[in-house]
Amino acid sequence: MSTVSTTPERPSTDARRASSQSPAPAVPASFAGVYRRIARRETHSPRSLLAIVLAVLLIVSLAWVGTEIVIALLGAPALLVAPRDMFASLANIADAPSGIVATAGVLAAIVGVLLVVAAVSPGRRARHRLASNRTVVVADNEVIASALARHASIAGNVDPDNASVSVSHRQAVVHLTPTSGIPVDRGVVAEVVSAQLDSYELRPTVSPRVRIADDGRIGA
Known part of the structure; x- marks a missing residue:
């Protein structure tokens, strides 16, 4: 009676070496898009901090203006600037020296461009x-x-x-x-x-x- 061994044969040293040196399988095409989105999420950051800072500044400014209006209606002295003086200064800005007006306009334009660039360009993580x-x-x-x-x-x-x-x-x-x-x-x-x-x-x-x-x- 012959006996058949069920123990698998070990691969030879050359076969093991060839297997270890074989190139890794490429990413399936169906996963390529998923991997790109994962990589972008891990290497880019949202602009949440900038949006929060701008929102806080806007809320504080509106709260201050509202408080000044209420104080003016009550007849109390203004905290910083009375609303009447504030609106009068804005209305008469054209009568201000041209150098001051030009400087203010350039600064406002620079701030606007920086905000637009920050909003459009993605944030990057280190x-x-x-x-x-x-x-x-x-x-x-x-x-x-x-x-x-x-x-x-x-x-x-x-x-x-x-x-x-x-x-x-x-x-x-x-x-x-x-x-x-x-x-x-x-x-x-x-x-x-x-x-x-x-x-x-x-x-x-x-x-x-x-x-x-x-x-x-x-x-x-």
């Missing part, structure tokens, strides 16, 4: 999206800066405490303070940082900038 074929990967700028600082300190042969990185929306600025008597090769540090940023495949892309302090630190 985060970047990393390239991935399987899911949405978002990293805080502080995490990216910490990783870049570690590689920059190694490439520049400086103490980790003497390396700092600030990551903004489009740029990563590396600050290095060398040890006294040990020069730092800016080109090598810039090359290492650039290679790291390329490997992260950040979206939007970030360009590196390396700054070396003129004065070294003793015992660093």
